[in-house]
Amino acid sequence: MxxxxxxxxxxxxxxxxxxxxxxxxxxxxxxxxxxxxxxxxxxxxxxxxxxxxxxxxxxxxxxxxxxxxxxxxxxxxxxxxxxxxxxxxxxxxxxxxxxxxxxxxxxxxxxxxxVAITAAEHWQGAARGHDNALCMVVSTGVGGGLVLGGRLHPGPTGNAGHIGHISVDLDGDPCPCGARGCVERIASGPNIARRALEQGWRPGPDGDAS
Ligand SMILES: [Zn+2]
CATH class of the missing domain: 3.30.420.40 (ATPase, nucleotide binding domain)
Structure with missing residues (x-):
């Protein structure tokens, strides 16, 4: 087989x-x-x-x-x-x-x-031919991965380059991970929509606020 x-x-x-x-x-x-x-x-x-x-x-x-x-x-x-x-x-x-x-x-x-999407982008996508790259995913959360020296760099636990829970605003909103002002808390899909709604944005006729 x-x-x-x-x-x-x-x-x-x-x-x-x-x-x-x-x-x-x-x-x-x-x-x-x-x-x-x-x-x-x-x-x-x-x-x-x-x-x-x-x-x-x-x-x-x-x-x-x-x-x-x-x-x-x-x-x-x-x-x-x-x-x-x-x-x-x-x-x-x-x-x-x-x-x-x-x-x-x-x-x-x-x-x-x-890390998985970074491997894919380095193999067939936007990072092809680059020896060093940070690739990011923005969806329900914000993830990322690293290519260093031409090789995927997952780190010992497989989380290297996970940029979503790096704090960029030490006094920012609390994040479910326990820190404050994480990239994900500001820039994930649902959080972009949440922040826009708080600023007065209203969804279009389809009602999609995601
Ligand atoms: Zn966080």
Whole structure:
């Protein structure tokens, strides 16, 4: 059997996306669920299992040889656990073990989502050909990752370059991470909308304030 595909999981505070991806980075199958971020950890894990179940329903699934996870941070890649700031039900959640169990023992690799997108941008995107880069994600949170000296630099726990929880306003709003004035507290998608609403902005006719 050819095991030339990777099953990829992107776990964020708003959605959980899965895909079967080939060696060239082409997405051959997709699945997605909303993240039940305000519910308990087992409910969030069920949504992950449903995404994997959808992928496993594809005839291509038998070609998947491993699982790669990019998760909202912080993560502990060496311990295989995640504690996403925007998913409070997961604290030191053993995501790698749980995904390995769901998928019948396939090897699982975990990294922070900011590092994952940095690897992708360096491989095929905006950072291609650059030896040093900081790549950022702005969505439910703000993440980031580093390329240094031409190589991805995840750091020992997989969080290097996670710029979202660096404080840029020491007297700023409290952040769920415990610090004040974090980049994420100011510049994530939901916080951009929150600050705009506080300043008097009103959403357009579609009512979308996100
Ligand atoms: Zn913070």
């Amino acid at each position: 050819h095991t030339d595909l990777v099953a990829a999981l992107d776990i964020g505070g708003t959605k959980i996306a899965g895909a079967l991806v080939d060696d060239d980075g082409r997405i051959l199958a997709r699945a997605q669920r909303g993240t039940p971020a305000r519910q308990d950890g087992e409910t969030v894990m069920r949504a992950v299992a449903e995404v994997l179940g959808d992928l496993a329903g594809s005839p291509l699934w038998e070609r998947a040889g491993s699982i790669g996870i990019g998760s909202a941070g912080p993560v502990d890649a060496s311990a295989g656990t995640v504690s996403p700031v925007n998913v409070p039900g997961w604290r030191d959640f053993p995501l790698v073990d749980r995904v390995r169990t769901v998928t019948g023992g396939l090897p699982v690799e975990l990294i922070g989502d900011g």
